[in-house]
Amino acid sequence: MYVAVKGGEAAIDNAHALLADARRGDRSVPEIGTDQIAEQLALAVDRVMTEGSLYDRELAALAIKQARGDLIEAIFLLRAFRTTLPRFGYCEALDTGAMRVRRRISATYKDLPGGQVLGPTFDYTHRLVDFALAAGVEPPPAPEAALDAAREEDAARMPRVTDLLAGEDLIERESADADAPVADLTRAPLGFPASRDLRLQALTRGDEGFLLALGYSTQRGYGKNHPFVGEVRIGTVEVGFVPEELGFEVPLGEMLVTECQMVNQFKGSAEVPPQFTRGYGLAFGQNERKAMAMSLVDRALRAGELDEERRNPAQDEEFVLSHADNVQATGFVEHLKLPHYVDFQAELHLVRGMRAEIAVRRAASAQGESTQDESASETKEAAE
Amino acid sequence: MDTLALAPGFADPVIEAQGAFRAVMEALARPGTLQRLPVAIAPPAPLTPALAAIALTLADHEAPLWLDVPLARVPAVADWLRFHTGARIVTDGCEAAFALIADPAGMPGFEAFALGEQAFPDRSTTLVLACERLESGAGLHLEGPGIRESARLAASPLPKDFLARFRANGALFPRGVDVLLTAGDRVAGLPRTTMIRE
Amino acid sequence: MSAETTIETAGAPRGAADAATGYNFAYLDEQTKRMIRRAILKGIAIPGYQVPFASREMPMPYGWGTGGVQVTASVIGPDDVLKVIDQGSDDTTNAVSIRKFFARTAGVATTTHTAEATMIQTRHRIPEAPLREGQILVYQVPIPEPLRLLEPRETETRTLHALAEYGVMHVKLYEDIAQHGHIAKTYDYPVEVNGRYVMAPSPTPKFDNPKMEMSPALQLFGAGREQRIYAVPPYTRVRSLDFEDHPFTIQRFAEPCALCAATGVYLDEVVLDDRGGRMFVCSDSDHCEERRAAGHRGTMLAGAAGTENDHA
Numbered sequence: 001m002y003v004a005v006k007g008g009e010a011a012i013d014n015a016h017a018l019l020a021d022a023r024r025g026d027r028s029v030p031e032i033g034t035d036q037i038a039e040q041l042a043l044a045v046d047r048v049m050t051e052g053s054l055y056d057r058e059l060a061a062l063a064i065k066q067a068r069g070d071l072i073e074a075i076f077l078l079r080a081f082r083t084t085l086p087r088f089g090y091c092e093a094l095d096t097g098a099m100r101v102r103r104r105i106s107a108t109y110k111d112l113p114g115g116q117v118l119g120p121t122f123d124y125t126h127r128l129v130d131f132a133l134a135a136g137v138e139p140p141p142a143p144e145a146a147l148d149a150a151r152e153e154d155a156a157r158m159p160r161v162t163d164l165l166a167g168e169d170l171i172e173r174e175s176a177d178a179d180a181p182v183a184d185l186t187r188a189p190l191g192f193p194a195s196r197d198l199r200l201q202a203l204t205r206g207d208e209g210f211l212l213a214l215g216y217s218t219q220r221g222y223g224k225n226h227p228f229v230g231e232v233r234i235g236t237v238e239v240g241f242v243p244e245e246l247g248f249e250v251p252l253g254e255m256l257v258t259e260c261q262m263v264n265q266f267k268g269s270a271e272v273p274p275q276f277t278r279g280y281g282l283a284f285g286q287n288e289r290k291a292m293a294m295s296l297v298d299r300a301l302r303a304g305e306l307d308e309e310r311r312n313p314a315q316d317e318e319f320v321l322s323h324a325d326n327v328q329a330t331g332f333v334e335h336l337k338l339p340h341y342v343d344f345q346a347e348l349h350l351v352r353g354m355r356a357e358i359a360v361r362r363a364a365s366a367q368g369e370s371t372q373d374e375s376a377s378e379t380k381e382a383a384e
Numbered sequence: 385m386d387t388l389a390l391a392p393g394f395a396d397p398v399i400e401a402q403g404a405f406r407a408v409m410e411a412l413a414r415p416g417t418l419q420r421l422p423v424a425i426a427p428p429a430p431l432t433p434a435l436a437a438i439a440l441t442l443a444d445h446e447a448p449l450w451l452d453v454p455l456a457r458v459p460a461v462a463d464w465l466r467f468h469t470g471a472r473i474v475t476d477g478c479e480a481a482f483a484l485i486a487d488p489a490g491m492p493g494f495e496a497f498a499l500g501e502q503a504f505p506d507r508s509t510t511l512v513l514a515c516e517r518l519e520s521g522a523g524l525h526l527e528g529p530g531i532r533e534s535a536r537l538a539a540s541p542l543p544k545d546f547l548a549r550f551r552a553n554g555a556l557f558p559r560g561v562d563v564l565l566t567a568g569d570r571v572a573g574l575p576r577t578t579m580i581r582e
Numbered sequence: 583m584s585a586e587t588t589i590e591t592a593g594a595p596r597g598a599a600d601a602a603t604g605y606n607f608a609y610l611d612e613q614t615k616r617m618i619r620r621a622i623l624k625g626i627a628i629p630g631y632q633v634p635f636a637s638r639e640m641p642m643p644y645g646w647g648t649g650g651v652q653v654t655a656s657v658i659g660p661d662d663v664l665k666v667i668d669q670g671s672d673d674t675t676n677a678v679s680i681r682k683f684f685a686r687t688a689g690v691a692t693t694t695h696t697a698e699a700t701m702i703q704t705r706h707r708i709p710e711a712p713l714r715e716g717q718i719l720v721y722q723v724p725i726p727e728p729l730r731l732l733e734p735r736e737t738e739t740r741t742l743h744a745l746a747e748y749g750v751m752h753v754k755l756y757e758d759i760a761q762h763g764h765i766a767k768t769y770d771y772p773v774e775v776n777g778r779y780v781m782a783p784s785p786t787p788k789f790d791n792p793k794m795e796m797s798p799a800l801q802l803f804g805a806g807r808e809q810r811i812y813a814v815p816p817y818t819r820v821r822s823l824d825f826e827d828h829p830f831t832i833q834r835f836a837e838p839c840a841l842c843a844a845t846g847v848y849l850d851e852v853v854l855d856d857r858g859g860r861m862f863v864c865s866d867s868d869h870c871e872e873r874r875a876a877g878h879r880g881t882m883l884a885g886a887a888g889t890e891n892d893h894a
Contacts, residue, residue: 012678012682079639080639082639083640084605186636189634189637189809190809191634192736193737318734328807330644331644331646332724332807335643335645338668338676339668340785342669342707342787343706343768345848346768346789348851350766354766398607401612401615402658405657406657408623409626412627412815413816414816441616444613446617447616502745503741505628506634529815532798557778558628558778558779562627576628
């Protein structure tokens with residue numbers, strides 16, 4: 001009997017109801033609050049804000065809840081919300097040199113002005129599953145001395161490592177004109193070759209896993225660029241905005257960001273003496289992995305500009321930027337589950353036709369003189 | 385900014401802009417046909433309601449406007465357009481997404497505007513002309529995409545050598561400008577693909 | 583900014599749709615619509631050329647029609663009647679979901695009848711019933727670049743289009759002929775528009791290609807993820823690429839539709855059991871239903887006297 005393969009509105013409504021029920025899970029378990037997500041799954045919130053391109057902890061926490069913890073789905077929710085927001089203008093460039101630092105480490109100097117600040121990090125923890133957590137044991141309060149050290153440091157005492165190197169002219173100068181307009185890939189279609197500002201924007205929005213793999217590939221020789229972590233710093237920075245009608249900068253608030261400045265070797269060229277070059281990474285909230293991977297990929301993408309050979313995936317701007325966005329990627333990969341039976345029918349038609357032609361040719365060559373029956377254009381083959 | 389600049393735009397911006405866009409789209413998709421624009425607006429003269437409706441519909445801070453001499457001479461026109469669209473008014477036609485032309489007979493040559501690039505022929509100016517008369521079924525013979533066999537269109541005033549200019553424009557394809565002709569509440573389109581004979 | 587804000591708020595609340603959603607008419611903000619509208623106009627002026635546009639994130643995933651939805655949202659007005667099809671059918675889940683989206687956000691009338699629609703958004707098919715002047719067909723496009731699978735780089739394909747250098751495509755098609763005796767492309771079969779641009783018709787079966795040629799309807803194409811819009815104006819030449827010794831041909835089905843007995847239409851194969859039983863039915867569900875309403879009966883319905891033509 002013919003059973004229509006058609007969904008219809010009722011099926012969709014039912015699916016939505018099932019999803020809502022599955023999201024809630026066992027109703028004897030208390031519902032999770034977005035405040036709990038924001039506080040206790042803070043790093044998930046940070047990732048969703050970064051790749052969702054929207055700094056809003058509450059909304060990101062809600063998106064994670066709605067997405068049942070699927071972070072790419074949560075990123076998608078945030079992006080779709082963000083795109084509907086009115087655009088008032090662009091903020092001034094963040095001054096990470098004036099950051100109130102929570103964590104700051106440099107791999108290039110043992111000690112430096114402001115010192116190394118470990119802060120709240122997984123580094124040096126032993127990755128042992130902590131069964132006390134399952135039992136609901138409250139951690140002891142952080143010792144006062146540690147809190148003091150981790151307390152947001154006075155910015156003046158913490159110059160950026162790259163600024164120290166720049167003082168000696170050992171690292172390239174950043175050449176960006178502070179007054180030049182900054183490209184915005186949410187307002188203009190991505191074109192190639194892309195300017196570095198556009199690339200950095202795409203990388204910050206890009207998928208953490210994709211950038212991690214690409215950054216890793218550069219370390220394994222696919223576009224080697226001799227990186228040192230000049231500095232990773234995490235802390236709060238002020239966001240300033242100049243409204244047209246006022247003409248001067250007003251503070252809008254603060255945001256927590258992670259910045260990585262990778263310092264890379266550069267042999268120099270005919271015009272430029274040997275010096276260090278930069279790879280840059282920035283993420284909302286606390287996300288060192290993302291910021292570090294991004295800075296590796298940023299540096300790899302500068303190969304052309306620095307006259308280096310471009311042979312590897314991480315150096316290929318079109319490849320990297322076209323595939324970094326996980327909202328685009330997941331949509332297109334998952335769209336394969338939409339019906340394609342019209343196209344598949346066309347392919348079936350073709351494959352059957354080609355098989356029939358081969359069968360006819362084989363039969364003809366086997367029988368030599370026998371003539372072919374051309375009447376059937378649509379062939380029906382017996383299953384083998 | 386004088387008070388004329390604050391004369392209202394569309395009463396229902398979302399719906400009227402949609403209606404005006406549809407008229408312009410149909411006009412360009414079917415050269416030789418006349419489409420009706422929503423023109424219940426009173427912009428400062430010599431900006432005509434038709435030019436104003438098209439500017440309100442399509443110009444904004446990402447799509448700058450160029451004004452011909454009669455329009456540029458009246459500051460209230462630029463003020464009104466800036467206020468309602470947020471568009472930059474540019475003096476170099478090559479930077480304009482749309483050129484508003486109140487005096488078609490005296491308009492500059494097409495080379496004064498953006499003609500697009502071979503790889504990006506869409507980056508070209510659309511010229512919007514305020515004619516006095518626009519009539520379908522008579523005048524110039526049109527052929528090309530959007531036209532079943534041939535169509536006719538009469539518009540005046542136009543530059544004396546308009547035909548030669550438009551043919552030279554067509555020879556640049558895929559580059560070239562596109563032209564919208566307006567009169568009263570009517571709009572007709574001459575995309576760069578249209579071939580014109582007398 | 584003040585002008586912009588005035589426009590947005592003045593236009594926002596209109597009709598039941600907006601009260602229900604809190605979003606602008608047809609979801610998109612006016613700034614986005616203007617940007618898309620400008621791209622559509624240039625697309626019409628340069629038939630077959632892919633206009634880059636700043637595609638927005640839509641509340642449905644990329645690859646599921648975001649380009650088509652943005653085009654439809656920028657074109658549609660309160661007087662339009664919208665039809666949405668996927669695989670030729672109004673009833674497939676994604677078509678239902680998109681139709682519902684516009685019914686909610688734009689409050690427009692919807693229909694399943696091709697003849698009643700002023701706008702038709704489609705994925706993978708062109709309706710069987712001939713379109714007429716004044717209708718707009720909006721295609722959802724996954725990969726707008728016909729040369730993409732031959733040359734993955736945008737910088738390269740853009741140059742090839744600029745130079746009208748389509749040798750790489752002809753070579754590919756000719757290799758098919760050398761290897762298989764005919765061109766092995768069955769859907770998304772490339773076309774040349776108005777003698778200039780080679781264009782991807784989106785993954786419609788090549789069966790539908792001839793319907794694009796000199797169509798009275800305006801054809802608009804939206805690719806959201808790939809950020810491209812393109813167009814074929816009405817009455818425009820659309821030639822499927824071929825060779826003199828290997829002219830373009832379309833699929834032919836040996837049997838008529840099992841439900842409405844239509845011939846010369848595109849059919850879906852429906853597997854009936856696991857013993858090789860199958861039947862072929864119209865992919866265009868509206869066309870099939872109208873034929874059955876007019877009394878046509880296929881083999882599966884021949885004895886059933888119209889009791890089963892109302893499949894759910």
